[in-house]
Amino acid sequence: EDQVTQSPEALRLQEGESSSLNCSYTVSGLRGLFWYRQDPGKGPEFLFTLYSAGEEKEKERLKATLTKKESFLHITAPKPEDSATYLCAVQAYSGGYQKVTFGIGTKLQVIP
Amino acid sequence: DAGVIQSPRHEVTEMGQEVTLRCKPISGHDYLFWYRQTMMRGLELLIYFNNNVPIDDSGMPEDRFSAKMPNASFSTLKIQPSEPRDSAVYFCASSRGQGAAFFGQGTRLTVV
Numbered sequence: 001e002d003q004v005t006q007s008p009e010a011l012r013l014q015e016g017e018s019s020s021l022n023c024s025y026t027v028s029g030l031r032g033l034f035w036y037r038q039d040p041g042k043g044p045e046f047l048f049t050l051y052s053a054g055e056e057k058e059k060e061r062l063k064a065t066l067t068k069k070e071s072f073l074h075i076t077a078p079k080p081e082d083s084a085t086y087l088c089a090v091q092a093y094s095g096g097y098q099k100v101t102f103g104i105g106t107k108l109q110v111i112p
Numbered sequence: 113d114a115g116v117i118q119s120p121r122h123e124v125t126e127m128g129q130e131v132t133l134r135c136k137p138i139s140g141h142d143y144l145f146w147y148r149q150t151m152m153r154g155l156e157l158l159i160y161f162n163n164n165v166p167i168d169d170s171g172m173p174e175d176r177f178s179a180k181m182p183n184a185s186f187s188t189l190k191i192q193p194s195e196p197r198d199s200a201v202y203f204c205a206s207s208r209g210q211g212a213a214f215f216g217q218g219t220r221l222t223v224v
Binding site for chain 1: 143168205211213218
């Protein structure tokens with residue numbers, strides 16, 4: 001069974017204090033790994049897709065990286081508006097079906 | 113594009129009643145997904161469609177749950193009869209091919 005584990009569950013940072021969120025996964029036949037941001041009361045908002053080990057994607061203060069067993073979401077000099085829950089999901093194919101498994105998420109709070 | 117549109121945003125119903133959730137995917141997207149989100153289990157895939165055809169419904173918890181997609185621009189998720197343990201936020205998402213899915217704002221369902 002595909003598994004996605006995100007850590008830490010919650011993270012509190014001072015504004016400007018850089019850090020990383022982790023997403024480790026166990027999946028057969030990884031097709032892609034997705035990062036989403038979710039604000040309270042809203043649907044997940046797509047951030048990045050990573051397809052192969054060594055790949056990196058950047059957007060503003062966020063950079064996502066991928067290895068064969070995990071992905072990191074690096075947040076550089078975060079601002080209070082970066083506060084949200086960050087979700088990781090893996091996409092795989094099993095028995096001809098597309099399977100997408102989400103982690104529970106990391107709740108990030110950035111304090112001014 | 114308006115994004116994925118779900119209705120209603122909030123639904124409160126009594127146990128035993130029928131509940132119908134509605135979704136309009138992004139135009140041109142050929143995949144549609146229904147997810148359920150709870151604090152304990154996070155985001156769970158219930159069912160997905162490709163070109164209006166249900167492909168995998170293995171995530172549908174019980175026969176009380178059913179989903180239809182009569183055309184490319186409309187889908188419903190029905191729960192009959194509803195139970196208190198069905199209380200959750202239900203998301204609809206759509207994608208073009210096997211790319212990242214884009215989510216609606218969700219329907220918060222409360223069954224009392």
